[in-house]
Amino acid sequence: MNLNSSIKLSAGHLVDLRLDLAIAIAIMEAEPIRVDQNAIVLGISTDTRTLETGDLFFALAGESFDGHKFVAKAISSGAVAAVVNETWFNNSSNNENAQGTFLVVKDVLNAYQNLATWWRSQCKLPVIAITGSAGKTTTKEIISQLLSFYGRVHKSAANHNNDIGVAQTLLRIDPQHHDFVVVEMGMRGKGEIARLSQVAAPDVAVITNIGTAHIGRLGSQQAIAEAKCELLAYLPTSSVAVLNGEDQLLLKTATQVWQGKAITYGLNGGDVKGNLTTDATIQVEGRSWKLPLSGRHNAMNFLAGLGVIKSLGLDWQKISTNIGNLDLPAGRAKIYSLQDHVTILDETYNCSPEAAIAALHLLAQIPTQGRRWAVLGTMKELGAMSASLHAQVGQTAKDLKIDCLLVLSDGESDEILTGVGKDFKYVGKCGDRSELVKILLNQVQTGDSILFKASNSVGMNVVVQEFQAAWENPSH
Incomplete structure (x- = not known):
């Protein structure tokens, strides 16, 4: 097997290689249909938008997508073959209408993983x-x-x-x-x-x-x-x-x-x-x-x-004394310094009780000229423990003497406010992201630091973006 060293960074087209199709068939235990087993696989693709001639296309499926819908396009775009599920291929309408070469497998994802495991072992x-x-x-x-x-x-x-x-x-x-x-x-x-x-x-x-x-x-x-x-x-x-x-x-x-x-x-x-x-x-x-x-x-x-x-x-x-900056995605430990010395700690990517408590400890530690705000939302998939775990996060904010607590309310998150008492300088909740932004714009003062934390599906990142844009605009 001869390897080509170049990397294609597009979303669907993976590392370039030269792999005998017969080897891929054996690795995946695939049934070849109209396949030249002497053909060479030049790359792996899961996306017809970036597929190139000679790629092996995998018709992966998920909750909201099905690569089998794009098999015909993959074949017409020059795929050496399409890896498809046998249930799809055995459907007469699919089989009669599809042209080209196929590798039929019981499970496309499993075949994809088997090829990945083999490639990992080769490297x-x-x-x-x-x-x-x-x-x-x-x-x-x-x-x-x-x-x-x-x-x-x-x-x-x-x-x-x-x-x-x-x-x-x-x-x-x-x-x-x-x-x-x-x-x-x-x-x-x-x-x-x-x-x-x-x-x-x-x-x-x-x-x-x-x-x-x-x-x-x-x-x-x-x-x-x-x-x-x-x-x-x-x-x-x-x-x-x-x-x-x-x-x-x-x-x-x-x-x-x-x-x-x-x-x-x-x-x-x-x-x-x-x-x-x-x-x-x-x-x-x-x-x-x-x-x-x-x-x-x-x-x-x-x-x-x-x-x-x-x-x-x-x-x-x-290892250097200063290891440098990390390439973290948006919503992961991002700190933004706004005008009037307002600081945002953006932790909106996702949230568990442990992550929320760690973020509150970080908020309590960072130097600030003004008050510390915790703007929190629901933590998902906590089941029967949801109420107690949300309450635990609220108790942590209280114990750390966070100044202001604001909750994006949807029922579950309301438990964060359980037993807050009079320990906070400001406590509030609202059921709408736009309302949340308005409250912050009216209540945040010069020098304040604001933590935003919730599960990704809550959309707290939108609150960060809208507040930041409005705060930086003098007309806010």
Whole structure:
């Protein structure tokens, strides 16, 4: 097999390669229909908008899309073949109308993942996988930044942490341009991490923590711990686990499924132990680093990164004292300085109780000339524990002496206001994002700092955008 070293960065077209179609057929256990098995696959595509001649097209399907609708276009655009589900192909109307070459499989996603696993094995690069209830994306970015001091890093894009995204990340590996691969793994239910671990076969597995995200689906923190530790249960025996040494539930559950090498980290102990000297400076084994993000939770994420470096046998001395800025997506630890010395802490990308509490601690720590505002919304998928967990977030805001509390109300989030008493200088709620913006424009004063935090589906990012635009406009 001859590899072409160039990378196509468009959304659907993955790493360029030269792969005998017969090999792809064998890997995916596909039934070839009108296929020249001597043909060469030049690339992998999941999107006809970026498909190029010689690509192998996968008709992937999800909750809101079905690639089978674009099979005819893929064939007419020059795909060497289309990988389709047998149920679709066996439908007479589809079969009679479709022209071209097909690889018929029981499940297109499974075939896609099998090809990704094979490609990952061919590339022979260290693969680091990260999961956890909170901090996955930030930890992924910190690990990637640290590894960049040792070589070229390929990482999951944005939130590509599901069945399709993990496989796509692996299929984008270019062994001539990458030295390390960092993969984020998300989870909404039991069995998902197990599949992803089998697909990626990571050399290093990082679990950041066990929290309450998706507890409405899984029922208990113990069930969440077991689901997260599926990553360890399916690790190759030569792999290393990097675990939060302060999370006792994680450590206990991990020992039930993993007896291989493990490295723990923490501020209170562990194989990699740090000392947070200021909110953004940490000391570890005689070295000091300026952290790219403030807060105890981000210090823990950094220690996870050092645990990965240690697991790979790399020398910490190569890591610069200032590791640089992280490439975080919008709504992740973004700080905006507005006119009149107003500061926005944008944490709107998503939210769990643990993430909300960590963000409130960060708000309490950051220097401010005025008042501290917590603008909060619903945390989704908490099930029967929703009321108590929302109330816990409100209690944390009270205990930290946050000055002002404003809630985007939808029933569940109202529990944040339970028992607030007279401890806040301003307390309010509203059921409309526009109303929320108006309240902030009327109540925020010079020097105030504002945290925005809620689950992504709440749309709190819109509030941030509209408030920022209106505040910066003198006519507000």
